[in-house]
Structures are given as C-alpha cells and as structure tokens.
Amino acid sequence: MGLKSSFQFAFLSLGLYVSGAVAAFGYTTSGNNYVVDAGSANPLIFSVSKSSCDINSIRYRGTELQYSSQGTHIGSGLGSATVSISQLSGRFRYIKVTCVTPTLTHYMVVREGDSTIFMATYITQQPSIGELRFIARLLPARLPNEHPYGVASNTNGASSTVEGSDVFVVNGQTRSKFYSSSRFIDEQTHCVFGGSDLMHVCILTPQQESSSGGPFFRDIQTNNAGASTNLYNYMNSGHVQTEPYRMGLHGPYLMQFSRSGIPRVRDVDVSWFGELGITGYVPDSARGTVSGTASGVASGQEGVVHWFNSAAQYWARTDSNGRFTSPRMKPGQYTMVLYQTEFKIATTSVNVNAGGNTNMNIAGNFNTPRNTLFKIGEFDGQPTGFRNADKILRMHPSDSRMSSWGPLTYTVGSSSLYDFPMAIFQSVNNPVTIRFNLPNAPGAATLRIATTLSFAGSRPQARVNNWTGPAPSAPPKIDSRGVTRGAYRGNGEVYTVNIPAGVLVAGSNTITLSSISGSSGATFLGPNVILDCVELFQ
Incomplete structure (x- = not known):
C-alpha cells in the first residue's frame, strides 16, 4: 500500500476525519508516520515522520495543505531524529511529539479541541545549516496570499534575479522573502491565506527570549515561492547578526489554523506548557x-x-x-x-x-541642551523621513519605484527631509552635499553623524568648506548583506567630527558626506552606510 493510500486507509478506517463532524482526539500510526488528530471543531489532522520529524501531511477541514516535495520542519529538515509520541493529561489533554538529535530537541504539542500546533525547540549548539528556523511548506494553490505585507515577498513568477538567489524581479518589481519582515517588538501574527473561505495558517510568537538581535531585529516571515508557500519562524539567523546566538529553549510558538481571520498573540495562553516536561521551560x-x-x-x-x-x-x-x-x-x-x-x-x-x-x-542624558546650528532628521535609530526610507523595507534599492538616489544636495531651511538620502552608496550617490548659511562665523563646532548600518566597512567622512575631516576607523564588521535585503539596523555608530575655528564662515557653507571604505563594489551591492541624523552644533 502506497503512502497516500495508507493515509486514506487510516483516516477512513479509524474515523479520524468525518466531514461536518468533530473527529476523535488522539493519535495512531500509519506506516512510518504518526497521525495526530486535534479533535477540533474545524478538524486538524497532521502526519509526522517517525524517522525525520518532518510533517508530511496537514489536513485542515478536509483539505490537504502540505507541499508534497518537501516537509514542514526545523531548518531544512533534521534528516534523522529519534521521534516519540505520547498522550498526556493535566489542565487539558495533550498529544506531544518529541524529536531528539544530539544537539536539538523539537516539540510539537496539540491541545484537545484546538486547531493549533504548539511548538518549542531546544538547542545546545547552532544547527549546521547556520540558522535556527521553523518552516512550513504549504500549497500555493490553496494559500497563495501573505499577511501582513502582501506581494512584497511573493516571488512566484520571477523572471530574473537582482542579487544572490533570493532577490528577484516579478512583473518589473523586486521581490524577496526578506521583504516580509517585522521588528521583533512589533511582531504579532504572520500568515498565509487564501480561498473563498479565507483559510489562514499563521505563526504566532508570544516571545523571542532565546533569539538574538534585540527588540528591533527583523527576519523572514512568509514567501510564496511558486512551488510552495512558505511560512517561517526564524529564531537564530546570520541576517545582519549583531550579537551571539543564544542556546536553550526557543518558544513556545504556534502554528494556528483558522477560517475566521487573523488570531492575536494577546489571546494566546501557554501557561500550561509547564505540565509537559519540556526541556528548558521556565514557568x-x-x-x-x-x-x-x-x-x-x-x-x-x-x-x-x-x-x-x-x-x-x-x-x-x-x-x-x-x-x-x-x-x-x-x-x-x-x-x-x-x-x-x-x-x-x-x-x-x-x-x-x-x-x-x-x-x-x-x-538618558544624550538630549542635553546645546546650540544647534542645524539638524537633519532625528536621533531615533531609523532613517525615517529620508529619501526612499519609506520603501526600503519592501523592495531593493535598484527598484524602479524608488525615487532617484542622486547624488543629492540638501539645503538647510528650504529642502524637504525627503531631499536627504537614507543611504550613501559608494558607487551610486556619493557624496551627499549639505548647504547652509550662518549669520556669523561660529568658531569651533561639532558635527555629529549618526548611522544605523554599515556594509563592507563603509563610514562617512566629512569635508567642511575647504577643510577635510579625519577618516573614521572602520566599524565592526557585520558579515551580512543589509539594505539590499530590507534591513537598516546594525550596531548604530555615531561619528563625531570636531571642526576647528575658522573653518565655518559667515554666509554660505558646504558640508559633503562621503562613503569611504577599503572595499569596492558595483552599484548598490558595494559599500554603503545608512544615515540616522546629522547635526551641527556648538
């Protein structure tokens, strides 16, 4: 009996799914799979490989959602694992699947009556593929759409690539799975969905306590890649990594199935997780x-x-x-x-x-009163308001929808904030020019340039009228592409330039900010630095 036939036999002979009726909570075996029934009003039945821990079938309300060529799993699949299953009782009745490898233990838990798979992943070292992620690979014919960012990360129908193998052109627009990201502090629920009944499959992350990157870190969430629609929970990755990976228990996190819209994280209760014997769980x-x-x-x-x-x-x-x-x-x-x-x-x-x-x-004492001669932007750790900052999270800087990068000239007092670029690309819009008038020569002054992210060692060097400021040292290297994959946040360097008396004059003055680096590179893929705020003060 083939795998498909064995699933059908299990469902029919054991009564695991009956259209229009609540199926029986429990689990059984079918060939090399554990078959789990959540016993929910909107029936959820999924199959887990006994040898690999891959989920290889997900049926919700009688519809198969799982992509057949690859499983739903941790990383790119564990390959092999010791997989066990048990039914437990406590505040509720549970089914717990436990997958063990020498350095990783993955848990999948179903609570009776919920159309939800609760998960947690315990690690003692970073997986060999270099990132810790859960990925559900689902059928785009059933779940083609993405929430909350729509088509920005839908790469189905790509005609070419812009860079690497993860930024594509679709119908003249740049698309990437990276353009689906939310900051951890904002992350609530991300979903794929579709059909006349708007069936949703959503990832909910009540917390990211064992991930790395802090509250403003962002990572991949969804991607309709054409062959499959992919739904992620990234826990540790090298995508603009600013701190070491954390070991221990990641989670709990949820994959929830719904036909009534988008579930909310604030409605999630996982306090009962302490009843399950989960390694690393702290009540x-x-x-x-x-x-x-x-x-x-x-x-x-x-x-x-x-x-x-x-x-x-x-x-x-x-x-x-x-x-x-x-x-x-x-x-x-x-x-x-x-x-x-x-x-x-x-x-x-x-x-x-x-x-x-x-x-x-x-x-904080950063905002002490000072005699500010001009300020462009705000010290807020973001390029908000600068040119193309409103687009950079959801498209590549080369996208035709971007406004011209320049080189640009910003005139204090008459230019709009959007006349100042969010980034200086060494081979595209270098340098950016600032023009301003002073009523009198101010003597010595300080120029402060706040940046959010550097790529390939880029940092700003200032030239004030005919005086060239010192070349700053290269910032600590972040071994990852950044702005071209929708990221703007790194270590957040602030460069201070002490301008001697006699350099600034009464009347017209000019400052140019140049991206300097020991590296070189073509167009947007070369050295670049993202700007946060520029202030001249005494």
Missing part, C-alpha cells in the same frame, strides 16, 4: 520582573527598555509617563538599555530574582 513562578521609570527620551519619541544577557532577551515600551514593567524574565543579571525609538541613550545593569520584582529606574 512564570520561577521568573521575576523589573519595573521603574525611564527618563531623558526626546519629546515625541517612543521609550523602549531592553534587557539581555547571554541566555535571554526581553523588552517593554514605556507609557506616557516613562513607566515600564518588564515581561516575566528568567533569573540572572542583565544589561539594561534605554532607547528613544531605536537610538540608544542609556545603559545600566540589573539583577532579576525568581518570584520577585526589582525596581530600577534608567535615565
């Missing part, structure tokens, strides 16, 4: 919190507090009075950072104790 009772007040954030900007150590990361937004309370955190000592939007303005440390709350205030 709320063994965690602590931090609360306090943040000050020094510039008016009109958002306050974000971030806690991290080698084992975990957390974040919280402040309220209108600067008050904050952290999520429930694992005990330990943490670095505590305050951002205004995404710009770091203060750092301290704090201890978190199990079962308790630590009160810790944090204050």
Whole structure:
C-alpha cells in the first residue's frame, strides 16, 4: 500500500476525519508516520515522520495543505531524529511529539479541541545549516496570499534575479522573502491565506527570549515561492547578526489554523506548557520582573527598555509617563538599555530574582541642551523621513519605484527631509552635499553623524568648506548583506567630527558626506552606510 493510500486507509478506517463532524482526539500510526488528530471543531489532522520529524501531511477541514516535495520542519529538515509520541493529561489533554538529535530537541504539542500546533525547540549548539528556523511548506494553490505585507515577498513568477538567489524581479518589481519582515517588538501574527473561505495558517510568537538581535531585529516571515508557500519562524539567523546566538529553549510558538481571520498573540495562553516536561521551560513562578521609570527620551519619541544577557532577551515600551514593567524574565543579571525609538541613550545593569520584582529606574542624558546650528532628521535609530526610507523595507534599492538616489544636495531651511538620502552608496550617490548659511562665523563646532548600518566597512567622512575631516576607523564588521535585503539596523555608530575655528564662515557653507571604505563594489551591492541624523552644533 502506497503512502497516500495508507493515509486514506487510516483516516477512513479509524474515523479520524468525518466531514461536518468533530473527529476523535488522539493519535495512531500509519506506516512510518504518526497521525495526530486535534479533535477540533474545524478538524486538524497532521502526519509526522517517525524517522525525520518532518510533517508530511496537514489536513485542515478536509483539505490537504502540505507541499508534497518537501516537509514542514526545523531548518531544512533534521534528516534523522529519534521521534516519540505520547498522550498526556493535566489542565487539558495533550498529544506531544518529541524529536531528539544530539544537539536539538523539537516539540510539537496539540491541545484537545484546538486547531493549533504548539511548538518549542531546544538547542545546545547552532544547527549546521547556520540558522535556527521553523518552516512550513504549504500549497500555493490553496494559500497563495501573505499577511501582513502582501506581494512584497511573493516571488512566484520571477523572471530574473537582482542579487544572490533570493532577490528577484516579478512583473518589473523586486521581490524577496526578506521583504516580509517585522521588528521583533512589533511582531504579532504572520500568515498565509487564501480561498473563498479565507483559510489562514499563521505563526504566532508570544516571545523571542532565546533569539538574538534585540527588540528591533527583523527576519523572514512568509514567501510564496511558486512551488510552495512558505511560512517561517526564524529564531537564530546570520541576517545582519549583531550579537551571539543564544542556546536553550526557543518558544513556545504556534502554528494556528483558522477560517475566521487573523488570531492575536494577546489571546494566546501557554501557561500550561509547564505540565509537559519540556526541556528548558521556565514557568512564570520561577521568573521575576523589573519595573521603574525611564527618563531623558526626546519629546515625541517612543521609550523602549531592553534587557539581555547571554541566555535571554526581553523588552517593554514605556507609557506616557516613562513607566515600564518588564515581561516575566528568567533569573540572572542583565544589561539594561534605554532607547528613544531605536537610538540608544542609556545603559545600566540589573539583577532579576525568581518570584520577585526589582525596581530600577534608567535615565538618558544624550538630549542635553546645546546650540544647534542645524539638524537633519532625528536621533531615533531609523532613517525615517529620508529619501526612499519609506520603501526600503519592501523592495531593493535598484527598484524602479524608488525615487532617484542622486547624488543629492540638501539645503538647510528650504529642502524637504525627503531631499536627504537614507543611504550613501559608494558607487551610486556619493557624496551627499549639505548647504547652509550662518549669520556669523561660529568658531569651533561639532558635527555629529549618526548611522544605523554599515556594509563592507563603509563610514562617512566629512569635508567642511575647504577643510577635510579625519577618516573614521572602520566599524565592526557585520558579515551580512543589509539594505539590499530590507534591513537598516546594525550596531548604530555615531561619528563625531570636531571642526576647528575658522573653518565655518559667515554666509554660505558646504558640508559633503562621503562613503569611504577599503572595499569596492558595483552599484548598490558595494559599500554603503545608512544615515540616522546629522547635526551641527556648538
């Protein structure tokens, strides 16, 4: 009996699916597969390979959703694993699938009556493919659409590539799976969906405590690639990696099936996960919190507090009075950072104790009063408002929908913010020119240039009238493409240029900012630096 025939036999003979009726909660075996029935009102039945841990069939409401040529799995598939299954009782009834390799344990849990697969992944070292991700490979004929960013990451029908093997041209527009990303702090639910009944399959991530990158990190979420529609939960990757990977338990996270729209993370309760014997799981009772007040954030900007150590990361937004309370955190000592939007303005440390709350205030002093001669943008850790910043997350900088990159000239007092480029590409729009008038010669002054991300060692060097400022040292290398894959955030360097007296004059002045680097490269693929804010002050 073939695999397809054996599935049909199992479903029919064991009564695992009956159209229009609630099937029986439980599991059985069919050949080399465990067949799991969630017992939900909208029936969810899926099959897991006993030898590889791949999900190789997903039937929701009687419709097969799984792509047949590749499974749904961790990474690109574990290849082989020790796979076991059990039924447990506690607050609810559960079915738990456990997949074990020497360095990774992956859990898939079904709670009776839910059309949801709850998951968690425990690692002791980074997978050999270099990234830790869960990927569901589904049928585009049934689930062609992507939420929340629509067609930006739909690469079906690509006619050519722009760079590498992951940025494509479709109907004259650049598309990439990278253009589906959300910041961790904003990430709620991302889905693929389709059909007249708007069937949705969604990933929900209540937290990313064991991932790396912090609150503003972003990664791939969805991609209709043509042969399959792919739905991801990226946990560790080298995509603009700014800190070491974290080991331990990643999750819980969910793959939820719905025919009534998009589920919300805030409605998810995973407190019962502690009943399941999940390696590395820390219950709320063994965690602590931090609360306090943040000050020094510039008016009109958002306050974000971030806690991290080698084992975990957390974040919280402040309220209108600067008050904050952290999520429930694992005990330990943490670095505590305050951002205004995404710009770091203060750092301290704090201890978190199990079962308790630590009160810790944090204050930034970056925004002390100064005599500002001009400022372009805001110190917010983003290129917001600059030319093409409104497009860069969802398309390649070479896309025809982009406004001209220049080289551009920005005139203080008359140019719009959009006349200033979000990035300086060494081979495209280098340099950017700033023109401004001063009522009198100010003497010595300071030019501060905040950047968000550098590629290939690029950094800005300033020339002020006839004086050339020193060439800054190269920033720490981030071994990843950035802006061409929809990323703008790296380490966030700030360059300070001390301008001697006599350089600035009364009347007309000019500053040029050039991208310099020891590297070279063609067009947008060469050295570049993304800009955050430029300020001249005394």
